[in-house]
Amino acid sequence: MAASDHVDFATFMEGVNRRNPHQPEFVQAVQEVAEDIFDFIADKEEYHSQQILRRIAEPDRVVSFRVCWEDDNGNIRVQRGWRVQNNNAIGPYKGGIRFHPSVNESVLKFLAFEQTFKNALTGLPMGGGKGGSNFNPKGKSVREIMRFCQSFMTELFRHIGPDVDVPAGDIGVGGREIGFMFGQYKRITNHFNGVLTGKGLEYGGSLIRTEATGYGAVYFLENMLKHRGMDLHGKKAVISGSGNVATHAAEKIVQLGGKVLTLSDSGGFIHDPDGISQEKIDWVKAHKTHRRGRIEEYVEAYPAATFHAGKTPWGVPCDVALPCATQNELLGADARMLVENGCIAVSEGANMPSDLDAVHHFKAAKIMFAPGKAANAGGVAVSGLEMSQNSARRSWKEDELQAMLKDIMDGIHGRCIAYGDQGDGYVDYVKGANIAGFKKVADAMLAFGVV
Ligand SMILES: NC(=O)C1=CN([C@@H]2O[C@H](COP(=O)(O)OP(=O)(O)OC[C@H]3O[C@@H](n4cnc5c(N)ncnc54)[C@H](O)[C@@H]3O)[C@@H](O)[C@H]2O)C=CC1
Numbered sequence: 001m002a003a004s005d006h007v008d009f010a011t012f013m014e015g016v017n018r019r020n021p022h023q024p025e026f027v028q029a030v031q032e033v034a035e036d037i038f039d040f041i042a043d044k045e046e047y048h049s050q051q052i053l054r055r056i057a058e059p060d061r062v063v064s065f066r067v068c069w070e071d072d073n074g075n076i077r078v079q080r081g082w083r084v085q086n087n088n089a090i091g092p093y094k095g096g097i098r099f100h101p102s103v104n105e106s107v108l109k110f111l112a113f114e115q116t117f118k119n120a121l122t123g124l125p126m127g128g129g130k131g132g133s134n135f136n137p138k139g140k141s142v143r144e145i146m147r148f149c150q151s152f153m154t155e156l157f158r159h160i161g162p163d164v165d166v167p168a169g170d171i172g173v174g175g176r177e178i179g180f181m182f183g184q185y186k187r188i189t190n191h192f193n194g195v196l197t198g199k200g201l202e203y204g205g206s207l208i209r210t211e212a213t214g215y216g217a218v219y220f221l222e223n224m225l226k227h228r229g230m231d232l233h234g235k236k237a238v239i240s241g242s243g244n245v246a247t248h249a250a251e252k253i254v255q256l257g258g259k260v261l262t263l264s265d266s267g268g269f270i271h272d273p274d275g276i277s278q279e280k281i282d283w284v285k286a287h288k289t290h291r292r293g294r295i296e297e298y299v300e301a302y303p304a305a306t307f308h309a310g311k312t313p314w315g316v317p318c319d320v321a322l323p324c325a326t327q328n329e330l331l332g333a334d335a336r337m338l339v340e341n342g343c344i345a346v347s348e349g350a351n352m353p354s355d356l357d358a359v360h361h362f363k364a365a366k367i368m369f370a371p372g373k374a375a376n377a378g379g380v381a382v383s384g385l386e387m388s389q390n391s392a393r394r395s396w397k398e399d400e401l402q403a404m405l406k407d408i409m410d411g412i413h414g415r416c417i418a419y420g421d422q423g424d425g426y427v428d429y430v431k432g433a434n435i436a437g438f439k440k441v442a443d444a445m446l447a448f449g450v451v
């Protein structure tokens, strides 16, 4: 294709929209990447002629299946399950499984697409995938969760494998669910291998996998601040979510001398002006993981705090913000409010929590803004380390893994600077992450020819 025949950004996006009707999350994720990639490849003929971005934005395959299970009252329930295998140019498909009523093909395609770039950024050999179901774990008994997980794996097992596709947890899927799924995989296949990550320590799991995403998001934040000669000491942090990522991000902020003011769930947010200490974080972890309670009950345990029903925490003045709940939970108006209130840095613990308007505003305001594909990559990175440990049939020590996680987060920060430094002191981390992730996957694809 001659340079003049190159498809331009608008035509490319028109095609993405046309081919993916009613999939707004997927189109949004592709647009955020394409905005940067089109500039980068403007003078790189091969990426155009080999249609690399067009190919990455078309999943290798989307498997959709029926998941039948029986509830405690003997009723037969039917859910839909999916595995989206987006791209395996640099390694086996890798990415979590989400159980939430909002899960649909668009959400999983966006997550698998993002995962492709994120996994490339870690420097480890992992392709991008994601799966899940519209099953709602809320209010279900442990036996119901177990029956659902077993039924889900009864179909999923034929599409995955330690060198094929290695799922893990995500929203609604933690250690308990991974245990039920691994048990069923082993029963069906008679194989004990590293087909899932986030496993229990007794059966092949890795130390610090549970903490890695939240800790990693704070390490990335720390790196951004350090790059500008600052640190987290005394900084006020606003965090959304109260699950795995949010509570471990809060824990690391507290360890590094910051003050955490908020946590949230789909019912609203709590604001604790005294700061959410380690003891309070432990209470939230137990409340969410064992008692499966709501965040509003925090104010009964800690009366100095207030609960704000149906609201997000972005109006609380802060120095740094970490959206750690779900996609599109931080909108353009929230971004404006954060910047006006003096927020200097945002590190995305969740996947695509900021909508496009918010991302554009953060970039225009030139605050430090780390997109999820860079900031929350610590989780999948330690999953990659779990895969290595499983292959070698050994377990590394905690301090070795902590050092590796830190090193990987430093590496991602460095890659973002390499492609995102604007030369005037401002680093466009979105651009840096998109280009660094794209380049690795694209160059592998070029090596394979047209496949
Ligand atoms: N668990 C992991 O290792 C990784 C998770 N992530 C992302 O981090 C985010 C959180 O995941 P986890 O903490 O693992 O899940 P989780 O299931 O432990 O917690 C999810 C949290 O988000 C909240 N939430 C869900 N939907 C919400 C909504 N509509 N409005 C407000 N709050 C809502 C829940 O109440 C809960 O506090 C997701 O975007 C996930 O994709 C990203 C990288 C790795």
Ligand SMILES: O=C(O)CCC(=O)C(=O)O
Pocket: 094, 095, 096, 097, 115, 118, 166, 167, 168, 169, 170, 197, 351, 376, 377, 379, 380, 381, 383
């Ligand atoms: O550890 C993994 O493989 C999954 C992590 C994940 O789902 C994510 O990075 O969004």
